[in-house]
Amino acid sequence: MSGNSGSVRVTEPEESDESTDLDESIPIDESTGWTKENLQKLLAAMKTSYPEEYGDIAYPTGLKAVDWEKVAFPPFSPEACQNKWRKIFHEMRKLRTLAELIDEAEESITNLVLNKKARYVDRLASEEHKRQMKVFRKQHPVLVQQKKSTPQKRKRVSAVTPNQGEQPKDAAGLPPKPPCNGYSIFCQEQLPTMAGISSRTYMSVWAERWKGLTKREKDAYSIQHTKLQRKYMKALNEYVKSFSEEEKQRLLNEHGIKVAMVNKRSPLTKRLPGEPKMPSRSGNVIFCQDQMELMREELPNARERFRKVNQMWKELSNEEKFQYKEKVNKKLKKYSKKLQKWLKTLTQEDQDNYWERNPTKRQYLNPNSLKRKSSKSEIVYRPSDSEDEEIEVSNRDEPKNNLEEEEEEEEDEDDKEDVVMFDIY
DNA sequence: ATCTGAGTGTTGAACGTGTG
DNA sequence: CACACGTTCAACACTCAGAT
Structure with missing residues (x-):
């Protein structure tokens, strides 16, 4: 030991x-x-x-x-x-x-x-x-x-709450502060119902009530937050675009606006509630997913396990890697279907906004364009099937190994989950 | 961008407390 | 009294490992 x-x-x-x-x-x-x-x-x-x-x-x-x-x-x-x-x-x-x-x-x-x-x-x-x-x-x-006397903290631009709708911009022209998260919106709504309850216990009461909400109810708050956040980011981007990079940095620093955190996965590009998750185009990811689960007992430490799994990936033959590449193709086809299904739940305006923010995702609507792109990075091993067949064989029965069956199950579950989420909107 | 998952940091709210 | 900061909660973003 x-x-x-x-x-x-x-x-x-x-x-x-x-x-x-x-x-x-x-x-x-x-x-x-x-x-x-x-x-x-x-x-x-x-x-x-x-x-x-x-x-x-x-x-x-x-x-x-x-x-x-x-x-x-x-x-x-x-x-x-x-x-x-x-x-x-x-x-x-x-x-x-x-x-x-x-x-x-x-x-x-x-x-x-x-x-x-x-x-x-x-x-x-x-x-x-x-x-x-x-x-x-x-x-x-x-x-x-x-x-x-060493104030480092951001002086809040505005103390207004997001529920108050359109907010006036401050003197510098900056949009109001970022909206609060879904939970905080919920807490604000709870305030009027707190009569007779000690203010000291507000937090625990809200937490209890929050726990009692269904997933759908919680999601509704999350959506509200996402919308407000997007609006805020749009206003912020609109405001700062007229400044030089240097001025922009100075302005953001002065107001303590941390764009680093929201920049990496900005709410403008972040997945919307209900939006299907885009699968990775790398077979390695699917391999990791499978092996991480299979080796859980052998190596409980996730980081070590992850390292080991990637080591194993390196040692796979081209033929074995190709099998995972095929799984990627299957996932992409399913994603394409889900994406189309989800888009139908959006209004025309929301769809237009979506394409504006995610122009590269258009390719997933058309499996043929997808195939062409992926074939560029295709690994050397290739069975006798042509590329076209590779994409259009969705109805063909193919031999499945155990992992594939598991994957199918998982996908089915995903489908169910998505249906539930579509109901929300 | 995606896989896992533990850990850390930040955010929002209102209230409490201490200070000048 | 105004202000700064701490507390308490949940949610979410980010990081790290290595690969495509």
């Missing part, structure tokens, strides 16, 4: 010194100059770079007190040091085990450390926290002031 390296975390078998920690858990990158020695130097410098009083303060507050100018040493800039620490912290957080976290919680209680997490463990610690913070503020009014 102890010799099993299956665990993600690198463990320390016996007592360790600082260098062992660095070797095993923190990524050392010689090419960027972050050698073991430099990393040790960085950590040592950090230890003396913040006011002593911050040693007992929770991590986020403590970190703000670190003087990176003081930490920096050649050839690293203060920013480089700060970035490196962020990376180290990120790695360490991922590597902590349950046992370590429990130990830390125990220590929090024993030492009454001014740690935010301690409050989750024991509410009594919170009282002690408040008392000590009061003392701290009295002793260090300047430090507290400093913290308060």
